[in-house]
Amino acid sequence: MKKEIVAMLLAGGQGSRLYVLTTNVAKPAVPFGGKYRIIDFPLSNCVNSDIDTVGVLTQYQPLELNEYIGSGQPWDLDRLHGGVHILPPYMHGKGGQWYKGTANAIYQNIRFIDNYGPEYVLILSGDHIYKMDYADMLRRHKKSGSDCTIAVYEVSLQEASRFGILNTNPDDTVYEFEEKPAQPKSTLASMGIYIFNWGKLRKYLTEDEADPKSSNDFGKNIIPAMLKAGEKLSVCRFNGYWKDVGTIESLWDANMDMLSASNQMDLHDPAWRIYARNPVAPPHYMGAGAVISHSLVTEGCEVEGEVLNSVLFNDVTVAEGASVKYSILMPGAVVESGAVIEYAILAENARVGAGARVGADPKDAPDPAEWGIAVVASDVVIEAGRVIGPNTMVAD
Amino acid sequence: MKDMHGIIFAYLTHPKLKELAEHRTAASLPFGGRYRCIDFMLSNMVNAGINDVGVVMRDSYQSLLDHLGSGKDWDLARKRGGLRLLPPFGYAGPRRSVEFRGRMEALYGVASYISRIRQDYVVLADGENVANLSLEDVLESHIQSGAEITCVCTPAREGAVSDEAFYRLDDTGRIVDITVGLKDGYESMNVFLLSKPLLEHLLNYCAARSLYHFNRDVLQAMKEKLRLSAYIYNGYCARLISVTNYFQHSMDLLKPEVRRDLFPRGRSIRTKVRDEAPTYYSPDSRARNSVVADGCYIEGVVENSILFRGVRIGKGAVVQNCILMQDAAVKDGARISHVIADKQVTVSENHILVGHSTYPIAISKGAEV
Numbered sequence: 001m002k003k004e005i006v007a008m009l010l011a012g013g014q015g016s017r018l019y020v021l022t023t024n025v026a027k028p029a030v031p032f033g034g035k036y037r038i039i040d041f042p043l044s045n046c047v048n049s050d051i052d053t054v055g056v057l058t059q060y061q062p063l064e065l066n067e068y069i070g071s072g073q074p075w076d077l078d079r080l081h082g083g084v085h086i087l088p089p090y091m092h093g094k095g096g097q098w099y100k101g102t103a104n105a106i107y108q109n110i111r112f113i114d115n116y117g118p119e120y121v122l123i124l125s126g127d128h129i130y131k132m133d134y135a136d137m138l139r140r141h142k143k144s145g146s147d148c149t150i151a152v153y154e155v156s157l158q159e160a161s162r163f164g165i166l167n168t169n170p171d172d173t174v175y176e177f178e179e180k181p182a183q184p185k186s187t188l189a190s191m192g193i194y195i196f197n198w199g200k201l202r203k204y205l206t207e208d209e210a211d212p213k214s215s216n217d218f219g220k221n222i223i224p225a226m227l228k229a230g231e232k233l234s235v236c237r238f239n240g241y242w243k244d245v246g247t248i249e250s251l252w253d254a255n256m257d258m259l260s261a262s263n264q265m266d267l268h269d270p271a272w273r274i275y276a277r278n279p280v281a282p283p284h285y286m287g288a289g290a291v292i293s294h295s296l297v298t299e300g301c302e303v304e305g306e307v308l309n310s311v312l313f314n315d316v317t318v319a320e321g322a323s324v325k326y327s328i329l330m331p332g333a334v335v336e337s338g339a340v341i342e343y344a345i346l347a348e349n350a351r352v353g354a355g356a357r358v359g360a361d362p363k364d365a366p367d368p369a370e371w372g373i374a375v376v377a378s379d380v381v382i383e384a385g386r387v388i389g390p391n392t393m394v395a396d
Numbered sequence: 397m398k399d400m401h402g403i404i405f406a407y408l409t410h411p412k413l414k415e416l417a418e419h420r421t422a423a424s425l426p427f428g429g430r431y432r433c434i435d436f437m438l439s440n441m442v443n444a445g446i447n448d449v450g451v452v453m454r455d456s457y458q459s460l461l462d463h464l465g466s467g468k469d470w471d472l473a474r475k476r477g478g479l480r481l482l483p484p485f486g487y488a489g490p491r492r493s494v495e496f497r498g499r500m501e502a503l504y505g506v507a508s509y510i511s512r513i514r515q516d517y518v519v520l521a522d523g524e525n526v527a528n529l530s531l532e533d534v535l536e537s538h539i540q541s542g543a544e545i546t547c548v549c550t551p552a553r554e555g556a557v558s559d560e561a562f563y564r565l566d567d568t569g570r571i572v573d574i575t576v577g578l579k580d581g582y583e584s585m586n587v588f589l590l591s592k593p594l595l596e597h598l599l600n601y602c603a604a605r606s607l608y609h610f611n612r613d614v615l616q617a618m619k620e621k622l623r624l625s626a627y628i629y630n631g632y633c634a635r636l637i638s639v640t641n642y643f644q645h646s647m648d649l650l651k652p653e654v655r656r657d658l659f660p661r662g663r664s665i666r667t668k669v670r671d672e673a674p675t676y677y678s679p680d681s682r683a684r685n686s687v688v689a690d691g692c693y694i695e696g697v698v699e700n701s702i703l704f705r706g707v708r709i710g711k712g713a714v715v716q717n718c719i720l721m722q723d724a725a726v727k728d729g730a731r732i733s734h735v736i737a738d739k740q741v742t743v744s745e746n747h748i749l750v751g752h753s754t755y756p757i758a759i760s761k762g763a764e765v
């Protein structure tokens with residue numbers, strides 16, 4: 001049985017700018033938004049767009065991600081034909097190798113895609129928070145008769161030099177791709193989401209692999225090669241919420257965005273649910289003296305203290321007299337009595353002892369230039385009374 | 397400890413549950429913010445390593461079927477064994493649509509299922525018990541005491557149900573008398589453990605004599621012939637049989653010791669997954685002393701209440717001492733207290749509804765007030 005489209009999700013990135021948060025997990029497995037992992041967003045988008053065949057390419061620290069995805073049941077991707085498949089690099093007759101680049105990762109899995117005989121392949125990454133209807137993008141791809149359609153997001157001219165920028169004709173076809181241009185000619189940034197006609201992509205992947213000088217990357221090699229050969233490439237504009245969560249700052253920012261009512265990222269929308277592997281925990285409880293305001297709170301939490309402008313994942317404890325402001329508390333984090341957490345991220349099962357302080361309000365920072373989000377890595381215990389300043393990372 | 401088979405009786409209804417039992421049996425009554433009563437016994441079985449569970453139902457079981465599905469949320473969607481739903485066959489005779497007269501009659505309807513049980517022991521349990529009961533401890537006690545039937549019971553509670561069975565024990569833990577309604581001794585939780593051969597024998601014995609009542613025809617009638625032992629469960633246990641007692645037991649969840657008893661780490665209670673977003677508290681919200689499930693959107697005041705998944709509380713609304721089931725909505729400016737709102741109930745803008753702790757107002761599923 002053929003599939004019209006197969007999605008390939010690049011989930012092998014280390015996410016090195018998330019530092020201690022990705023010591024033991026790949027970036028797509030980083031918790032986000034009180035209940036999710038980053039990868040839940042592209043996976044849920046696939047399912048909500050009626051794409052039922054997804055390859056997840058893993059390489060860096062895959063264990064937790066493998067376990068998280070499992071059979072794919074939470075996303076309805078446990079299918080008899082298709083469904084979700086974890087695709088690590090593997091050995092074969094001629095030796096085998098690590099994924100050298102994004103294009104090489106797909107190249108090494110040509111046989112996986114061929115199995116389903118698709119007409120189109122959707123390339124995704126596990127780095128962004130967004131809701132997008134890929135089915136709509138596919139409709140536009142077919143209508144335009146392009147060989148490749150690239151989802152683009154309008155950024156400001158100043159930001160444009162941080163992105164891969166697409167320069168387009170009035171009919172939205174692409175004539176040039178520039179990676180992080182110093183003088184951008186356009187503000188259309190590539191979102192790293194591509195739909196290719198599989199036959200075409202297969203050909204370019206094979207040619208690219210034969211070129212020893214290539215860095216085997218979609219943005220650097222495949223797209224320029226296709227443009228050079230005169231293939232038809234189009235852009236598909238996206239104007240919803242889209243955020244990269246590749247740094248501590250942007251991860252914290254994006255979590256805070258989930259608290260704002262006007263963020264276009266309504267997590268409560270039943271028509272476009274974000275699916276996740278649900279923890280098994282009772283409803284959360286807040287005590288008689290608790291204060292919770294402008295926050296997201298998940299099952300299993302016990303709040304006796306104060307929680308303001310924060311995101312609490314499952315099974316978080318905030319004891320009496322403790323205060324949590326503008327912070328992200330990942331699953332199982334514990335804040336003991338009298339402790340103060342401000343502008344901080346506590347990773348899974350981190351514990352902050354009684355009276356300790358983590359992070360600081362930018363207003364109170366001794367040197368505003370040095371201010372930043374404080375991070376406590378998973379399973380780390382901050383002893384009672386200890387003070388962890390802003391812009392500090394505690395890994396052990 | 398994989399040597400037990402579970403059978404849950406999920407057909408009982410209690411008239412005093414009134415509006416709450418209009419569309420469902422007691423076992424599928426929503427409880428505790430995100431559960432149905434049956435989740436507790438089902439999870440107790442799964443937590444004891446039981447892989448095969450049969451659920452006996454009779455009427456109004458649509459809600460139960462919808463909730464249990466394939467059993468995957470309890471890890472019971474199995475090829476070998478797993479969850480088996482046991483609805484009645486279409487009776488053509490005059491007994492149609494009459495409740496089972498007793499547990500033995502209910503079991504007799506699934507006799508062929510029972511004959512195929514591959515485990516040595518069978519746990520029979522009512523589906524409306526809210527308790528985190530270690531069935532592996534019950535089995536150990538059963539084996540150690542050498543009992544033929546072990547009956548799980550609990551120290552009689554305040555306001556115990558008068559039509560419940562009570563056990564009087566001797567020094568060795570053997571049950572010497574079983575009474576109904578006298579509140580004498582330990583209160584039965586209607587959880588029984590016995591061997592499969594004995595269960596089959598009792599079924600045949602009762603069927604041949606038109607006996608159908610487990611308490612009367614088996615326990616009371618055979619208490620000298622069979623060795624009946626008690627397993628005393630000292631944790632929190634609720635049995636939901638009336639609107640008032642449903643309200644009081646729900647409010648018990650606001651006590652930390654009750655939550656610790658019902659939801660200890662490592663012995664999770666599983667339920668159907670709904671993929672809700674985390675609950676959102678707006679800047680103007682005020683919430684205290686409440687149990688709140690995922691997917692709620694709170695912009696008003698919530699105190700001493702239990703909110704199920706997907707509840708919405710509007711700006712300026714005040715909710716005190718209430719139980720709001722799945723997807724209930726309290727619109728802006730409404731004030732409600734001592735109300736049990738069933739699923740999808742809407743309380744309109746600025747409306748006021750006040751019940752009392754001894755007489756809470758129950759609102760039927762889907763009603764708009």
